[in-house]
Amino acid sequence: MAVTKAADSLSTRIRREMSERILKGVYTVGGRLPSEAELVREFGASRQTVSKAIAELARCGLVERNRRAGTVVTRKFHRTFILPMADIRQDVREVGLSYGYRVLDRAILSNGKDGMDWSDVHVGTPLLRIEILHSGDDMPLMLESRLINTAAAPTVVDESFETTPPSPWLLANIPWTSVDHRISAINCGSDLAQKLDLAVGTACPTIERRTFQFDMPVTRARMVMAGSRLELKGSYVLPTI
Amino acid sequence: MAVTKAADSLSTRIRREMSERILKGVYTVGGRLPSEAELVREFGASRQTVSKAIAELARCGLVERNRRAGTVVTRKFHRTFILPMADIRQDVREVGLSYGYRVLDRAILSNGKDGMDWSDVHVGTPLLRIEILHSGDDMPLMLESRLINTAAAPTVVDESFETTPPSPWLLANIPWTSVDHRISAINCGSDLAQKLDLAVGTACPTIERRTFQFDMPVTRARMVMAGSRLELKGSYVLPTI
DNA sequence: AAGTGGTCTAGACCACACG
DNA sequence: GTGTGGTCTAGACCACTTC
Secondary structure, three states: OOOOOOOOHHHHHHHHHHHHHHHHHHOOOOEEOOOHHHHHHHOOOOHHHHHHHHHHHHOOOOEEEEEEEEOOOOOOOOEEEEEOOOHHOOOOHOOOOOOEEEEEEEEEEEOOOOOOOOOOOOOOOOEEEEEEEEEEEOOEEEEEEEEEEEEHHHHHHHHOOOOOOOHHHHHHHHOEEEEEEEEEEEOOOOHHHHHHHOOOOOOEEEEEEEEEEEEEEEEEEEEOOOOOOOOEEEEEEEOOO | OOOOOOOOOOOOOOOHHHHHHHHOOOOOOOHHHHHHHHHHHHOOOOHHHHHHHHHHHOOOOOOEEEEOEEEOOOOOOOOEEEEOOOOOHHHHHOOOOEEEEEEEEEEEEEOOOOOOOOOOOOOOOOEEEEEEEEOOEEEEEEEEEEEEEEOOHHHHHHOOOOOOOOHHHHHHHHHEEEEEEEEEEEEEOOOHHHHOOOOOOOEEEEEEEEEOOOOOEEEEEEEOOOOOOOOOOEEEOOOOO
């Protein structure tokens, strides 16, 4: 038993030892782990402590726990990965550019009129529509077109967005409970090409994102990246290691 | 105190009650939560149980815990979201198409020769290069170009990939500990256009993904989606609700 | 010094699923 | 029935950080 290296808690050390065994194949995929009672004996820890360690492995998806059937090794931990919901200001600065943005449009419209039709939002609710051009060293990097539901974010009407872009402002001021997104690519048309300073037809990664407070839509945004000028990156390390 | 509705565990009910208070603004952002001792009194639960509930809120990023200073409400839980690392077979079937794929190329090459140069992999290591065209109802949906490091996945050389595509095979057979990815968009050239049955220049969402076993690269893949034929979607619900 | 969270133990009861 | 994990309590010691 290699449960060494103090400074980490006992449950952490047990978790690490067990995840190492799983990754090294000591316990085979589909096979059973020793029961909690056996691990209690092996590690000389209390059942709570062992249970906590194994529960963390289960949260990471390395194992599945079943009453009576015991704990079995899975490998469904690859089913998700994390994409940072980056603050574009940080991302731009990280590549050494000075971040800036410009508000191209800001209007309050009534849902159901003016061509606005946001289903799931009551007809007549005021909506804030805003368009932002983000740039680095004055080079356009991303065009953001956003609708904000004033029923979910009433204070937004008093916000000019002259010092803070909408995305960080919303994150800091309007809580949300769920989000969905869609990643696609578009060939930019002449309007986009002009705003983003690209050749017509350039492939642009595009993210559409919607956030909700329970069932109520909060905001929906379409973010068109200026071709390959800014990369969308992410990484994920299994947290149990 | 609305700690009602049994069937859920006590710590779950406490967690839900507390997250609701945070989202409703009972505890303001930057403000302090009651200490564990106070919550023990309020909810009539043991300290372990209260601690577990609050620890889960902290894992989700709703609060930050500090010794002596207490637990404060943050709002950094929006910093990441989850993108499903979808099994394309499922995704295709979900939209009602019959999934199929074809191996366009399969070769074993030596790193450092034949134009192969995978830094971080020893020169001379055999690499499996494979190209797969995924389709739905015989319509091309995604072109996958992949390298696999045989030092990390020795059994891959015996696998023809005639019945299982590389991605699910790898997930099921070769463990990994970290992954990174890059999302971009490309204008497809003539070769891609032919393989994916698209017009030259069509914007195609592209994912590059690399996985590792600790420091050892396992596989790297470039997946080019056929324009907008297949969508990349994901959603995330705050797990504390 | 004192209050906070972090962790651990020992013991207990329960729910579930399999034989 | 029986073994598994799921959860809870009570009490304890410790580490950290602010006062």
